[in-house]
Amino acid sequence: MDESTRNGGSAAVEQTTVVVIGAGPTGLTLANLLQRSDIPCVLLERRSRDFVENRHRAGIVDARVRQLYEDWGLADVLGGPPDDGLLEFRVDGVAHLVDHARLSGGRYGWLCPQQVLVRNLITTFTDGGGDLRFDVPDVAIHDLTADRARVTCTGPAGEPTTIEARYVAGCDGARGPSRVSVPPGTMATYTFDHEVSWLTIMATTPPPPHPLLSVSDQGYAAHFYRGPQASRYYLQCGPQDGPPEWPAERLWPELRVRLGDAQLPDGPITEIRRVDMRSEVCEPMSHGRMFLAGDSAHVMTPMGGKGMNLAVLEAETLALAIRAAVRDGDEAGLRGYSTTCLERAWRYQEFSRWMLEMLHDSGDSSRVGPFRRRLARTRLAALFTDSTAARVFGEMMAGVGN
Incomplete structure (x- = not known):
C-alpha cells in the first residue's frame, strides 16, 4: 500500500x-x-x-500461459507434471492420439x-x-x-x-x-445456452495417461488428471438429471461404457455436481x-x-x-x-x-438427428486425417498467436 x-x-x-x-x-x-x-x-x-x-x-495450463508465467519469473507456481502434448479421442472405443504439442511447433502446457x-x-x-x-x-x-x-x-x-x-x-x-x-x-450482455449438461465428478482414482475425450452412441464422457491419485470425470447427462439420479452404482458402469474401458477402476467420489453448458460475453x-x-x-x-x-x-x-x-x-x-x-x-x-x-x-443421435451427427463425425475425423485441420486445432489448444 x-x-x-x-x-x-x-x-x-x-x-x-x-x-x-x-x-x-x-x-x-x-x-x-x-x-x-x-x-x-x-x-x-x-x-x-x-x-x-x-x-x-x-x-490444464496451455502453452501460451505457461510461457507467460515463465516470462514473469513465476514458473514455480505451476505444480503438477508438464503436459506431454498428447490428447486422446476415443470414438466408439477406438483410440486416436492427437499430438497437439507437435502440431503447434513443440509448445506444451502443464497439468496443474x-x-x-x-x-x-x-x-x-x-x-x-x-x-x-x-x-x-x-x-x-x-x-x-x-x-x-x-x-x-x-x-x-x-x-x-x-x-x-x-x-x-x-x-x-x-x-x-x-x-x-x-x-x-x-x-451489453450476450448469452447462449448450448442445451448440453454434464455431471462433473471428482474421485480418488488413478488419472489417465493422457487427457481423454470419448464419444459413442451413449453420449460424451471424459477423464482428466487432477493429481497422482485424483481424477475428474465428465459425463453428459439428461436435461433433468442431477447427482441424485446418478448414484455410484449407476455412475461407474456408465463411465466404463462411455469411456470404452471395461477395467476402469472405481473409487471414492469426493465431489459431484451438475453443470449446464452456457456462454456469456459482456461488452x-x-x-x-x-x-x-x-x-x-x-x-x-x-x-x-x-x-x-x-x-x-x-x-x-x-x-x-x-x-x-x-x-x-x-x-x-x-x-x-x-x-x-x-x-x-x-x-x-x-x-x-x-x-x-x-x-x-457425434454421440447420441437422438439429441440432434442423424444429419448433424454425420457432420460432427466428419469434423472429428478430420483431426485424425487432415493435417491442416489438425494443425489449427493444435495451435488453438496451445494458445499460439493469442
Whole structure:
C-alpha cells in the first residue's frame, strides 16, 4: 500500500493504486504481476483462504500461459507434471492420439490443478509482502467515473473499511460486486445456452495417461488428471438429471461404457455436481476506472480448457496497461483493453463452441438427428486425417498467436 490518510476524526481511508477484487487465478495472477511491476495493490476475497485454496476447477495450463508465467519469473507456481502434448479421442472405443504439442511447433502446457495454482500464487504474493484479505463478504464499488474509485467493505474484525484507488480490477466472477456496480444500460450482455449438461465428478482414482475425450452412441464422457491419485470425470447427462439420479452404482458402469474401458477402476467420489453448458460475453469489459477480467466479463464452457487460460491472458494485458499508465502516463493500453480482450474472448468462445458441438453431436443421435451427427463425425475425423485441420486445432489448444 502506497499511503494512508485520515479524514478528520473518521475511520482511515486507505489509498492504493489498484484494488483487485477476487482471489481466483485471474485476480491472483494480476496481483502477482502488479507486485513484480512495483505497483501497489490490495486484493480482496469474500471467501475464506481454506475455501479458495481447496476449490476444484480447471486443471490444464496451455502453452501460451505457461510461457507467460515463465516470462514473469513465476514458473514455480505451476505444480503438477508438464503436459506431454498428447490428447486422446476415443470414438466408439477406438483410440486416436492427437499430438497437439507437435502440431503447434513443440509448445506444451502443464497439468496443474487449479487449487495447486491458486495456493502457489497466494504464497508467492503474500511472501512478497502482498496485501491479500480474505473473508471480506460485502465489497461495494463507488465513484468509478471520478478521479479515484472508492471501494467499501467490512474488515475481518468487523470494522468498516474504505479504500480509494486509481483503478479497480473486477476478477470476482459473473455474480460478484464488480459487474453489479456497472450502471444499467452501459454494458451489453450476450448469452447462449448450448442445451448440453454434464455431471462433473471428482474421485480418488488413478488419472489417465493422457487427457481423454470419448464419444459413442451413449453420449460424451471424459477423464482428466487432477493429481497422482485424483481424477475428474465428465459425463453428459439428461436435461433433468442431477447427482441424485446418478448414484455410484449407476455412475461407474456408465463411465466404463462411455469411456470404452471395461477395467476402469472405481473409487471414492469426493465431489459431484451438475453443470449446464452456457456462454456469456459482456461488452465493453471496462467502465470508468474499473476493468473486468475472467468470469466477470465472460463465461465459457469447460470444453477445450480455455476459460482459465483466457482469464490469465487478460490479467497480463491489464497488468501491462496499468504499468504503462502508472510508470509512463500512457493510458493507451487501458483505453484499448476492452477491444483487445474481446477479440480474443470471442475467438476462444468460437473454439469452445466448435469443440463442444463436434463432440456432443457425434454421440447420441437422438439429441440432434442423424444429419448433424454425420457432420460432427466428419469434423472429428478430420483431426485424425487432415493435417491442416489438425494443425489449427493444435495451435488453438496451445494458445499460439493469442
